[in-house]
Amino acid sequence: MTGEPTIRAGAATDVGLVRAANEDNYVVTSSVFAVADGMGGHAAGDVASGLAVAGLAQLGLAGVVRPEEVRRHIVRLNGDILAAAARNPEQWGMGTTVTGLCLVDFAGSPHWVVFNVGDSRVYRYAGGSMEQLTVDHSEVNELVAAGKLSPAEAATDPRRNVVTRALGSPTAPEPDIFVFPLAEGDRFLVCSDGLTGELDDGALASVLASWDDPRDAAASLVRAAVVAGGRDNVTAVVVDHVPAHTPPADDETAPRKVS
Amino acid sequence: MEVRYRPGGWVAVTGPRTWLLVAADAAAPLVARCWELARAGADEVELVGAIAADGLRAVRDFAVAGFAEGAGQVIVRGAARVELTGTDGSTRVVTAEHVSTWVETRLDRSTVRLVLGGPVTEGSALPLDSGVVRAGGLDIELAQALVPAEPAEAVQAVAAPVVVSPAAVAVTVPETTKLPVDERTTHLPAEGTTEVITHLAWAVAEDPGATRARPATAAAPTLVPAIRCDSGHWNPPHAVACRVCGAGVPPQQPVDIPRPTLGALRLSSGDLVQLDRGVLLGRAPDVGSDQSVRPHVVRLRSPDGDISRNHVEIRLLGWQVFAVDLGSRNGTVVAPPADLPFDLVAYQPVEIVPGTVVSLADDTSFVFEVVG
Numbered sequence: 001m002t003g004e005p006t007i008r009a010g011a012a013t014d015v016g017l018v019r020a021a022n023e024d025n026y027v028v029t030s031s032v033f034a035v036a037d038g039m040g041g042h043a044a045g046d047v048a049s050g051l052a053v054a055g056l057a058q059l060g061l062a063g064v065v066r067p068e069e070v071r072r073h074i075v076r077l078n079g080d081i082l083a084a085a086a087r088n089p090e091q092w093g094m095g096t097t098v099t100g101l102c103l104v105d106f107a108g109s110p111h112w113v114v115f116n117v118g119d120s121r122v123y124r125y126a127g128g129s130m131e132q133l134t135v136d137h138s139e140v141n142e143l144v145a146a147g148k149l150s151p152a153e154a155a156t157d158p159r160r161n162v163v164t165r166a167l168g169s170p171t172a173p174e175p176d177i178f179v180f181p182l183a184e185g186d187r188f189l190v191c192s193d194g195l196t197g198e199l200d201d202g203a204l205a206s207v208l209a210s211w212d213d214p215r216d217a218a219a220s221l222v223r224a225a226v227v228a229g230g231r232d233n234v235t236a237v238v239v240d241h242v243p244a245h246t247p248p249a250d251d252e253t254a255p256r257k258v259s
Numbered sequence: 260m261e262v263r264y265r266p267g268g269w270v271a272v273t274g275p276r277t278w279l280l281v282a283a284d285a286a287a288p289l290v291a292r293c294w295e296l297a298r299a300g301a302d303e304v305e306l307v308g309a310i311a312a313d314g315l316r317a318v319r320d321f322a323v324a325g326f327a328e329g330a331g332q333v334i335v336r337g338a339a340r341v342e343l344t345g346t347d348g349s350t351r352v353v354t355a356e357h358v359s360t361w362v363e364t365r366l367d368r369s370t371v372r373l374v375l376g377g378p379v380t381e382g383s384a385l386p387l388d389s390g391v392v393r394a395g396g397l398d399i400e401l402a403q404a405l406v407p408a409e410p411a412e413a414v415q416a417v418a419a420p421v422v423v424s425p426a427a428v429a430v431t432v433p434e435t436t437k438l439p440v441d442e443r444t445t446h447l448p449a450e451g452t453t454e455v456i457t458h459l460a461w462a463v464a465e466d467p468g469a470t471r472a473r474p475a476t477a478a479a480p481t482l483v484p485a486i487r488c489d490s491g492h493w494n495p496p497h498a499v500a501c502r503v504c505g506a507g508v509p510p511q512q513p514v515d516i517p518r519p520t521l522g523a524l525r526l527s528s529g530d531l532v533q534l535d536r537g538v539l540l541g542r543a544p545d546v547g548s549d550q551s552v553r554p555h556v557v558r559l560r561s562p563d564g565d566i567s568r569n570h571v572e573i574r575l576l577g578w579q580v581f582a583v584d585l586g587s588r589n590g591t592v593v594a595p596p597a598d599l600p601f602d603l604v605a606y607q608p609v610e611i612v613p614g615t616v617v618s619l620a621d622d623t624s625f626v627f628e629v630v631g
Contacts, residue, residue, distance in 0.1 A: 066531075106557065108559075111557070111558065146482070179532060180546075180555065253564055253589070255565075256589040
């Protein structure tokens with residue numbers, strides 16, 4: 001690949017029809033695209049998710065990012081949220097999910113890092129199909145993994161909102177990190193569980209297929225989730241890697257010269 | 260999709276999307292485990308996980324195939340072999356001769372027929388959609404070949420094949436299977452020609468596996484049995500010294516935990532990639548969409564083009580780490596920490612230990628490190 005990749009992104013959020021406050025936050029910079037779904041009383045959830053996205057916005061400001069920095073940065077954010085809660089008793093116990101994509105330099109070429117703590121999700125939409133890139137850190141997902149719950153039961157289980165990893169935990173959670181190279185034409189969806197709780201993967205895919213501009217796609221997704229019930233705050237960030245016009249040359253593997 | 264088996268001394272387990280032929284006793288726990296998974300619609304990777312749950316030494320010979328929505332995989336170990344027939348009528352045989360672990364091949368829509376074979380088969384092929392039988396071979400028509408398939412052979416009396424009764428199959432096939440009941444059962448041999456498995460605990464219809472399906476969302480974490488050192492590092496159940504800090508590990512009862520990060524690859528560029536999952540490395544790597552847990556994918560710069568598109572893959576199985584050359588043009592060299600370097604044989608996984616250096620080209624290599 002030559003030159004800088006062209007990335008376009010759009011984001012939308014809505015409080016929904018049931019909740020009094022929107023405790024979701026998102027961030028879109030030139031290299032970081034993330035959603036944070038906060039939890040805690042007295043609007044502390046909004047504080048926690050706000051701290052998380054503000055912290056993530058710092059990534060990339062000091063130059064090229066490496067995957068390991070993403071991991072360390074997220075672990076540091078856990079400490080920042082704990083420290084903020086310690087200064088303000090009303091915010092005691094606040095926490096947040098944090099999930100998204102970061103452009104990094106890896107082995108000399110641009111790669112994506114998908115990161116996740118909690119039950120917000122990143123999907124890749126490419127070639128007409130949706131693929132969930134993150135694994136939910138939720139109690140029901142772990143029960144499904146252990147064979148104690150079917151996926152159908154998980155969708156309605158009362159424990160489905162219980163996350164097993166979150167920022168703001170006394171012991172820093174280990175973020176899931178997943179590295180892969182950029183591919184032109186890829187579209188990503190980063191979203192809070194308010195979106196995936198209302199729309200299944202097929203519905204998400206059909207909305208993503210209907211809108212070319214990522215801002216329209218994000219707005220349309222959030223609107224659809226609110227119409228479908230809007231039982232939670234809903235946030236969507238859509239990220240496109242826009243194809244360049246020159247196809248990349250990629251020849252056959254050359255036989256190694258033997259001296 | 261049409262599945263037939265040839266009677267023989269091994270055991271075949273078939274489900275809606277996966278087929279297994281294994282040299283095992285029909286009463287072996289692994290057969291029961293695989294049947295539970297196969298009929299619930301598990302994929303081939305989950306089946307291999309169930310086969311290897313007691314360690315790879317516990318089972319020598321098996322072939323597993325899985326195919327759904329135009330993609331799949333074949334995994335072969337020991338004396339088992341698989342013949343693949345393409346849309347153009349060409350055939351290819353996958354064997355695992357001289358391989359200590361297993362050999363695998365991906366499938367796409369260009370494959371129309373799979374024949375899983377053990378050493379010996381007896382008698383004619385009999386239809387079987389979902390069940391457990393004593394078999395020496397399995398024949399799976401994935402799609403209509405250009406040449407029409409032979410008509411199904413008439414059912415004959417055979418020595419002592421064992422087939423789950425039609426009633427049991429009808430009850431235990433999960434509801435996720437879209438086949439109507441009559442289609443599921445019509446291919447079973449007529450009554451009287453087979454011996455029904457009724458004495459095995461897992462053959463009863465009330466089995467909860469019938470209601471369990473493959474998770475609809477991304478794969479759930481892999482669980483491994485583990486014990487801890489005094490500093491709290493997780494280790495394999497038989498560890499004597501901690502893999503992270505080297506301290507002695509006191510004897511204790513293992514518990515199942517989500518697999519911890521097994522270490523990291525330190526690339527010659529200085530970059531680090533964590534082994535919380537497998538890693539695919541190459542010049543223009545392309546991971547199939549059929550893998551339940553996606554590996555990290557690393558694109559390596561190769562100005563001279565001597566690194567192949569898909570060059571080498573690191574795979575995790577339980578606590579073990581394997582390196583597999585993906586048929587790269589210029590090969591992969593593995594240098595264990597206290598041994599002579601050697602070339603990987605294409606597609607033959609080799610276990611690597613911390614300190615091993617893996618080289619893809621003169622200036623491109625990585626080290627498997629254990630990090631705390």
